[in-house]
Amino acid sequence: SPRFQPGIAFAAKPVLEVAVALLGATVSAQALASAGLPLLGGVVVFVVVALFGGYAIGKAMGLPDRMALLIAAGNAICGNSAIAAVAPVIRAEARDVAAAIAFTAVIGVIVVLLLPVLGTALGMSEPAYGVLAGLTVYAVPQVLAAAVPMGPVALQVGALIKLARVLMLGPVCFGLGLLAPRLDGGTGEGPTRRPALRHLVPWFILVFLVLLVVRSVGWIDAGLAASITGVVKVLTVLAMAALGL
DSSP, X not given: OGGGHHHHHHIIIIIHHHHHHHGGGGXXXXXXXXXXXXXXXXXXXXXXXXXXXXXXXXXXXXXXXXXXXXXXXXXXXXXXXXXXXXHHHHTOOHHHHHHHHHHHHHHHHHHHHHHHHHHHHHTOOHHHHHHHHHHHOSSHHHHHHHHGGGOHHHHHHHHHHHHHHHHTHHHHHHHHHHHGGGOOSTTOOOTTSOOOHHHHSOHHHHHHXXXXXXXXXXXXXXXHHHHHHHHHHHHHHHHHHHHHO
């Protein structure tokens, strides 16, 4: 009923933004650097190609610009968190966010179920399979679920590659903020206006980057990072329920 709408709206936006911001505390620059620059460079190229390729596929299937971008970002970077981060930057409507989350979730479930079968059929080594899982599965928990059947090395490599994809969230949001005024439909401000700074760099992306630095310099240890991860999961579940409502 209408009496619940204020709480639903609060959980669907501010709570979700806080969850995205706190993700920064779970990412360590040292862990990313240990993977080696060539591999990290490959992750950057993969995310860019997946983002533009996903957008092109969405447009070819008749989706509006904003929904196509949300689905592409969700699959290219980190699922619901990426969708939540990109949505305010491109000024997407709530119905577009909910639809993008549904599409991404369905694709993610299919990939998680089929990827171990594919890895086994191809006879992939654990490190190679870990790279494959880290590059293709859309969210951190799903990467872990897809990598576990292949062994501990696959799990570690997959998680590391996935963290590198998560780190692309800030640059992608900044770039999409520049493109937002040119998108059709939705709640955009039109092609002639320059996006405001708050649309280019949302507050939760700035906090994400600050927490990333804090985590990297050691002010947030592994134990605290694990606790923050638990908080992020709870907040994300609340926000997803609100978006569904």
